[in-house]
Amino acid sequence: MSEEEKVSSVELMNMFVGTPALFWEFKPDAVVHYAEQPSAPYSMLNQEAAAFTVRNNLISTLNMAYAVREVNPSCHIVKLGTMGEYGTPDIDIEEGWLEIEHKGRKDKFLFPRQAGSLYHTTKIQDTDMLWFYMRVWGLRVTDLMQGPVYGISTDEADMDEMLLPNFHYDEIFGTVLNRFIVQAVAGYPLTVFGKGGQTRGYLNLRDTMQCVHLALTSPAEEGELRIFNQLTETFSVTQIADRIKSVGDSRGYDVQINHMETPRVEKEDHYYNPASTGLLELGLKPHYLDNEIINGFFEIAEKYSGNINRDAIFRGVSWK
Ligand SMILES: NC(=O)c1ccc[n+]([C@@H]2O[C@H](COP(=O)([O-])OP(=O)(O)OC[C@H]3O[C@@H](n4cnc5c(N)ncnc54)[C@H](O)[C@@H]3O)[C@@H](O)[C@H]2O)c1
Numbered sequence: 001m002s003e004e005e006k007v008s009s010v011e012l013m014n015m016f017v018g019t020p021a022l023f024w025e026f027k028p029d030a031v032v033h034y035a036e037q038p039s040a041p042y043s044m045l046n047q048e049a050a051a052f053t054v055r056n057n058l059i060s061t062l063n064m065a066y067a068v069r070e071v072n073p074s075c076h077i078v079k080l081g082t083m084g085e086y087g088t089p090d091i092d093i094e095e096g097w098l099e100i101e102h103k104g105r106k107d108k109f110l111f112p113r114q115a116g117s118l119y120h121t122t123k124i125q126d127t128d129m130l131w132f133y134m135r136v137w138g139l140r141v142t143d144l145m146q147g148p149v150y151g152i153s154t155d156e157a158d159m160d161e162m163l164l165p166n167f168h169y170d171e172i173f174g175t176v177l178n179r180f181i182v183q184a185v186a187g188y189p190l191t192v193f194g195k196g197g198q199t200r201g202y203l204n205l206r207d208t209m210q211c212v213h214l215a216l217t218s219p220a221e222e223g224e225l226r227i228f229n230q231l232t233e234t235f236s237v238t239q240i241a242d243r244i245k246s247v248g249d250s251r252g253y254d255v256q257i258n259h260m261e262t263p264r265v266e267k268e269d270h271y272y273n274p275a276s277t278g279l280l281e282l283g284l285k286p287h288y289l290d291n292e293i294i295n296g297f298f299e300i301a302e303k304y305s306g307n308i309n310r311d312a313i314f315r316g317v318s319w320k
Contacts, residue, residue, distance in 0.1 A: 027072050029074075031077055031078070032212060035064075036056065037053045042119070045172075058122055058129065065133045077139060078141075078144065079126065081127055081143040083200065084116060084119075084120040084123065085115065086113055087113065088198075088199075093273065095275045096110065127143050127225075138222050138223040140219060141226065142219070142227075144228055145227060145228065145229045146230040147200050149202075150176075151177075151204045151205035151297065152167050154206055171312075171313065171317065185305050185308070187253070188313050192237050192257055192260070193260060193262035194259065194261065195269055198266060201231025201272075203230060203286070206287050211230045215228065228276075228282075229275060231274065233286075234274070247295055264318075
């Protein structure tokens with residue numbers, strides 16, 4: 001699918017959130033909100049893409065809040081947020097909330113956020129919007145601050161390739177580990193931006209599914225905005241590139257790593273220490289990244305290597 005087709009399919013979906021007929025018919029007790037434009041580079045492409053990101057992400061969240069209030073106000077909303085809402089502060093990142101003592105008095109606030117793209121800004125605004133409706137309407141919300149997801153294998157996808165999830169390896173919609181696997185298989189040097197010290201919290205696709213399931217089976221209370229940091233381990237981009245090179249080389253590739261000038265505005269070397277105990281306490285059993293997982297991922301990418309479009313790999317979308 002071309003990038004234009006992908007974007008227009010997102011636009012098409014936008015119509016559905018405007019009229020969630022099924023919602024009225026089934027009056028669900030829980031709803032999972034995935035319906036957002038999920039790409040930071042896309043949101044930085046141009047004014048049109050920026051406006052689409054704001055409209056799609058904020059209006060879909062707003063429409064969902066209204067639908068829940070009208071249809072079943074005690075419906076549990078599980079929304080996908082992102083660890084990118086916190087940015088990369090020079091202090092430990094707490095799980096959503098921070099108690100602040102100021103001039104002898106204390107109160108609890110959302111942990112300070114500092115987005116690195118317009119997309120991440122809309123995710124902060126979504127969280128704020130649901131916090132607001134939680135306060136005024138008593139909505140029951142879980143916001144899952146998810147790190148970049150990698151992988152393609154799930155129990156269902158392994159049964160039948162018809163059940164494979166969508167998979168992006170291009171600069172705009174792909175997440176870094178997925179992109180690097182495809183780049184290694186395509187013989188395309190791994191595109192590490194700048195020093196490669198950009199550190200984030202990652203998780204396996206299987207674990208994202210577990211996390212959503214755990215959130216649904218232990219719902220937030222009415223009038224609660226519950227926040228979990230959804231990641232299982234942290235890596236810098238250089239660490240990811242090195243891991244993929246090591247496994248790729250052992251499979252007979254000669255994986256090259258290309259440190260290029262970063263087109264983004266972000267710290268290339270920084271402190272990063274996010275808390276992430278809430279989902280473990282609910283029962284999350286992480287699939288940590290190991291060579292077996294990376295090898296399995298290579299096998300899938302190799303099977304479909306004939307479909308790789310090298311022109312989609314690097315676009316150099318500039319933040320400036
Ligand atoms: N993939 C990641 O690594 C990652 C990391 C952090 C957070 N997230 C968040 O997870 C959520 C899903 O992202 P994803 O990566 O799975 O993206 P995706 O593109 O695979 O899934 C988003 C889906 O929502 C649909 N959609 C978008 N706008 C819609 C609308 N207005 N109405 C109905 N459907 C709409 C899209 O067509 C698509 O099927 C997003 O909220 C994203 O911000 C993803």
